[in-house]
Amino acid sequence: MTHSPHDAELRAAARHFTRRRFLTVTSAAAALAFATNLPAAHAAEADPASITTDPFTLGVASGDPLPDSVVLWTRLAPVLFEPGNGLPALAFPVSWEIARDDRFGRVVRRGTTLAHPEFNHTVHVDVRGLDADREYFYRFRTGPWTSPAGRTRTAPPTGADNSRVRFAVVSCQYYIQGYWTAYRHLADDDVQAVFHCGDYLYEGPVNSAGGIRAYPAGTLPDAVNHEADTLARYRLHYALYKSDPDLRAAHAAHPFVVTWDDHETENNYADEHGEGGVPPEEFLVRRAAAYRAYWENMPLRAPQQPDGPDMRLYRRMHFGRLAQFDVLDTRQYRSVQAPGENWQPPHPAAFDPARSMTGDAQERWLIDGWRRSAARWNVVPQQVVFSERRDQPTPDYLCSHDSWDGYRASRERILAGAETAGVDNLVVLTGDVHVHYGFDIKRDFTDPASRTLGVELVGTSISSGGNGSARPANYDRLFASNAHLKYYNGQRGYLRVTLDPSHLRADYLTVPQVTTPGAPIAVAASYVSEAGHPGLVPG
Incomplete structure (x- = not known):
């Protein structure tokens, strides 16, 4: 999908408007400040x-x-809950250091940067010159204050024949629907990175009791009891979400690789089209605010810094020769959803080759990257369910038109691209739906005997949807409707994936409840897929 001249005019107008309204430095000056640690x-x-x-x-x-x-x-x-974070509109110097040990006796890099008011006093430091595949510890200082220490890890050397990659997959952390206990357990897990597949933030209001958390009345301020739709309100929502101690523990324990879904901006938006039917030029102003607040609050590099309503979030990482990660953005460039409700019979628009889930440029980037890949496993962290998902085993089935089922021609091009590129071990990572799924990715989902091209691992939510159930009401119906569905669980938790040269192993971890804090965690099921012969089997 390409943008028309009218689309370019809308983006230019939104970019100009947002700069006048709340961007007090130009993108060029901001990028320079980031890259050089200069004000x-x-x-x-x-x-x-x-x-x-x-x-x-x-x-x-x-x-x-x-x-x-x-x-x-x-x-x-x-x-936390004041514009400007309780600081004046001045830049504050912040020093940082990164060390080989948690006592900071062997510091290997240090420096000073500025926390600018233009960026809501956030700090992003791109530390270079580190050793590959090594654990490090880091912290910040300003004035008399020292931050908590964090732990991180670099990727294996490019081209290395590494023997294992282990990572977690998380998504969907709705503040008002439960405690984020799974993050506390994840902080203690043995993973090299965490992939967040979207809905880090929900734009909806949060009452003074924190919803299901049921704090004493008045615990949270009225400032967050509004839908986030301006830069100031998105920033306040991030302050609330990032104040959660379990989320802070997970961030301090592992490096995160993030991508967004819809709620970081607005439910079910598609490119320049918001949910409420507002004119695109108005929605793009809101999108610019959401994207700016997202970048401010995520550990992202300068190339991801937004330019008004546009932000290049799709990107590629390598973990030796074992895994290539192609992180997708299926919100910013997608064609608008087929008309009608989300769940409906397959719509003719889903088969229209002019419609796209990724946009033309990202689609080419993904398939070209597969053609050049030398990795054993090609992993695609993204947002919405990729595999076909029918709600009943009859010809009048319904499907989700917000997922890839609503963009079937786009999915067909991706699958054809993977096949042509010779991708033998495709792994799609997904969030969004608040359940654990395991799918075999079929070359033709209508034919159970067709070739299996890879596997899709869908990780459940951290809290969205409440406690959930290990066996949801539609459990039997979904299995009867989708022969390629191998696992289904509706509880909260996260997904842990281990790759080695011969196998993929997926551990589906769950907690029994999120309505009260401190729940234990357990592996509800494990599945494996053999390299070169994809398909999930209990492991």
Whole structure:
């Protein structure tokens, strides 16, 4: 899908408007400040000794590990639920250091950067010159304050014949629908990275009791009891979400690789089309605010910094020769959904080759990357269910038109591209649907005997949907409707995936409840897929 001249005009107008309204530095100046750790040209610098309350209330994070680099993140926020975080509109110097040991006796890199008010006093440091496949510890300082320490890990060397990659898959953390206990357990798990497949934030209001968390009345301020639809409100929502102690623990323990779904902006949006039918030029202004707040609060590099309503989030990472990760964005470039309700009979628009889930440029990037890949496993972290999913085993079945079932011609091109590129071990990672699934990816989903091209591992939500059930009401019906469905569980938790040269292993971890904190976690099931002979079997 390509954008028309009218689309370009809308984006230019939104970019101009958002810059005038809330972007107080140009994208070029901001990028320069990030890349060189220099202040924007007009920023006045503050004395960090003037900060009288701990500013590291949102913890620390790292992300996007490369063989020689990781991104370090923090945000100065001594007062959480005020515009500006309780700080004046000045830039505060923040020092950072990264060490081989948790006591910081062997510091290998250190420096100082500025937390700019233009970026809501967030800090992104792209640390270079690190050793590959090594654990590191990092922390920040400003004035008399020292942040909690974080732990991170670089990727294996490019081209290395590494013997194992282990990572977690998470998604969908709705604050008002439960505690994020799974993150506390994930913090203690043995993984090299965490892939977040979207819905890090929900745009809906949060009442003073935190919804199902049922805090004492008035615990949370009225400032977050509004839908996030402006930059200020998105920033406040991120302050609330990132204040969760279990999420902070997971971020401090592992590097995250993030991509978004819809709720970081608005439910079920598609490109320039919002859910409420507002004019595209208005929705793009909201999208620009959402994208800016997302970048500010995620451990992302300068190339991901948004330009008004546009942000290049799809990107590629390598973990030696064992795994190539192609992180997708299936929201920003997609064609608008087929008309009608989300679940409906297959619509003719789903088969229209002019419609796309990824947009033309991202589709070419993905397939070209597969053609050049030398990895044993080609892994695609993305947002919505890729495999066909029918709700009943009859010709009048319904399907989700917000998922790839609503973009069948687009899915067919992706599958044909994988086949032509000779991808033998395709692994799709998915969030969105608040359940654990395991699918075999069929070359033709209508023919159970067709070739299996790979597997799709769908990780359940952290809290969205409440406690859930190990055997949801539609359990038998879904298995009867989808021969390629191999596993289904509706509880909360996360997914752990281990790759080695011969096998993939998927551990589906669940907690019994999220309506009360502190639940135990257990492996509900494990499945394996053999390299060169894809297909999920109990393991």
